[in-house]
Amino acid sequence: MNPRRKLVLLLTLLGVAHLVIACGGFFAPYDPTAQDRDRPYAPPMRVHLVNSAGHFHLRPFVYAQQLREGTFDEYVSDTSQPIPLKFFVSGARYKLFGLIPIRIHFFDAEGDAPPVFLLGSDAYGRDLLSRTLYGGQISLLAGLLATALALSVGLLIGSLAGFFGGWTDDLLMRAAELFLALPWLYLLFAIRAFLPLAVSPLQAFFLVVILIGTVGWARPARLIRGVVLSAKERDYVRAARGFGASNIYLLRRHILPQTWNVVLTQAAILVPQYVLAEVTLSFLGLGVPEPAPSWGNILSSLQQYSVLSSYWWMFLPSVAIVCFFLGYLALASALQDVADKSKI
Numbered sequence: 001m002n003p004r005r006k007l008v009l010l011l012t013l014l015g016v017a018h019l020v021i022a023c024g025g026f027f028a029p030y031d032p033t034a035q036d037r038d039r040p041y042a043p044p045m046r047v048h049l050v051n052s053a054g055h056f057h058l059r060p061f062v063y064a065q066q067l068r069e070g071t072f073d074e075y076v077s078d079t080s081q082p083i084p085l086k087f088f089v090s091g092a093r094y095k096l097f098g099l100i101p102i103r104i105h106f107f108d109a110e111g112d113a114p115p116v117f118l119l120g121s122d123a124y125g126r127d128l129l130s131r132t133l134y135g136g137q138i139s140l141l142a143g144l145l146a147t148a149l150a151l152s153v154g155l156l157i158g159s160l161a162g163f164f165g166g167w168t169d170d171l172l173m174r175a176a177e178l179f180l181a182l183p184w185l186y187l188l189f190a191i192r193a194f195l196p197l198a199v200s201p202l203q204a205f206f207l208v209v210i211l212i213g214t215v216g217w218a219r220p221a222r223l224i225r226g227v228v229l230s231a232k233e234r235d236y237v238r239a240a241r242g243f244g245a246s247n248i249y250l251l252r253r254h255i256l257p258q259t260w261n262v263v264l265t266q267a268a269i270l271v272p273q274y275v276l277a278e279v280t281l282s283f284l285g286l287g288v289p290e291p292a293p294s295w296g297n298i299l300s301s302l303q304q305y306s307v308l309s310s311y312w313w314m315f316l317p318s319v320a321i322v323c324f325f326l327g328y329l330a331l332a333s334a335l336q337d338v339a340d341k342s343k344i
Contacts, residue, residue, distance in 0.1 A: 003337040010331045017324065021140055024133030025094030029108045029116060032134040033291045034092065036115055036125030039065070041073045041311050044120040044128075052079040060085045064114050073310075083113040120313035123301060132317045135293035139282075140324070142209050142294075143275035147267055149213025150274075154220030155263060159251060161221070162228025173225065179218035187215060188277060193286060201292035208287050212277045220266045224259050231258040261339040268332035272325040279321065295321055 020027060045062040064081040068074040091105040109116045119128040161172040188211055195207065231237065237254050245253075275295075281287035282296025283303075290297055298317045301307045307314055 003334060003341055007331070007334040007338055010327065010334050014324075014327050014331060017327065018140065021133060021136040022097055024130075024137050025096060025102070026104065027106045028094075028127070028130035028133045029091065029105055030127045030130045031092040031094075032126065032131040032293045034126065034130075036121065039075075039115070039117070039121055039125045040123050042075055042117045042121040042125070043311075044313050044316075045117055047085070047118070048082075051082060057082075057084075062109075062116055062118075065117075083116060084110045085116065086110040119316050120311070122298075122314065123307075128298075128313065128316065131293040131298050132295070132320055135295045135298050135317065136320060138205060138288055138292065138294040139275050139278050139296065139321075140271075142205060142212070142278040142288075143271045143273075145209045146212035146216070146274040146277070147270045149209065150216040150270060151220055151263055151267060153214065153217035154266075155224055155256075155259065157217065158221035158224030159228050159256065159259070162225040163232055163247070163251060163255065165229075169225070173222070176218040176221050179215065180222075182215075184215045185277065185280065188212065188281065189284070189286065199289075201288050204288050208278055208281055212274050216270060216274065220263070220270070223262050223266065227259045227262055228255055231255045261335070265332050265335045265339070268328050268335055272328045275321070275324065 042065055045065065047060045047062055048057070049060060050056050051061075061082040061084045063077040063079055064083055065075040066078050068076050085107050086109070087107050089105055089108045090103045091108050093101060093103050096102050107116075115121075115127065117127055117129070119132065121128060122131070157172050157176070161169040161176075191211055199207065232250070232255055234254070237250060240250060240254060278287055278294065279296040279299070282294045283300050285297075285300065287296050288294040295317055299314075301314055
């Protein structure tokens with residue numbers, strides 16, 4: 001496939017995926033913190049168009065689930081009680097894009113029927129689909145903000161080191177080498193464990209973003225420095241300097257535009273890394289705390305062997321994580337292919 005077409009295709013797919021997560025309140029049928037203690041660890045419900053008697057239904061439906069007598073986590077489908085799905089219904093209040101209060105949801109059960117758990121429920125009877133969508137908002141936003149912070153710091157330091165050289169270059173690059181030598185994931189654990197654990201979900205979110213972003217600037221800075229070292233020796237830059245152009249003008253007009261390919265490629269590589277960092281911290285109880293969902297604390301129940309061995313649907317949020325990872329890594333490869341082709 002043509003590199004540019006591949007890039008457009010990947011950007012479109014990732015854009016749609018991010019839009020679904022950003023509109024998670026619309027696609028999620030329930031509030032992610034709403035509990036149904038009568039239905040813990042309910043398995044995913046299958047959507048049907050044909051009932052048990054072989055009759056076709058235009059409207060999709062699911063069968064109600066009931067606990068098997070004498071058990072607390074074994075469910076059977078009641079084929080005598082179909083639950084029709086209704087689309088574009090009013091439900092729990094949420095904010096679209098975090099700004100617009102609204103109650104319209106993509107689907108829900110009709111009437112006073114039991115809740116529909118398309119991806120199953122967790123130990124507290126919370127809908128796993130709703131928690132995965134809302135959790136993606138926190139985890140992906142953390143990765144995007146941390147990437148923006150790391151690249152901003154890396155762009156500033158790499159540009160200064162490459163453009164001015166001398167003792168400035170030596171000092172900044174020695175600092176970058178120190179950060180590269182540190183095991184940054186363990187450093188995150190140590191710093192986050194040192195800070196107060198009893199913080200609100202919003203404070204914990206920004207704390208995680210700042211920690212991840214300030215630790216990961218070194219590699220982009222070194223790559224940007226190399227581009228700046230090459231760009232500042234170009235003939236047109238020397239000519240502009242000879243005509244009296246200021247350092248700020250040279251950086252803004254001639255040098256920094258040369259770094260955008262590196263910046264974009266690094267962004268596509270760093271976002272999944274930083275999402276993984278947030279997921280890891282939350283998985284270990286050092287990130288965003290309950291009841292706010294993030295992909296990390298949703299998966300934290302898998303630390304229990306009983307959950308790990310008995311409730312396979314608790315792995316499903318990890319499928320979303322893997323899909324985003326593969327998408328971003330493919331995007332980084334496509335960006336590099338386009339950059340290489342443009343040099344020919």
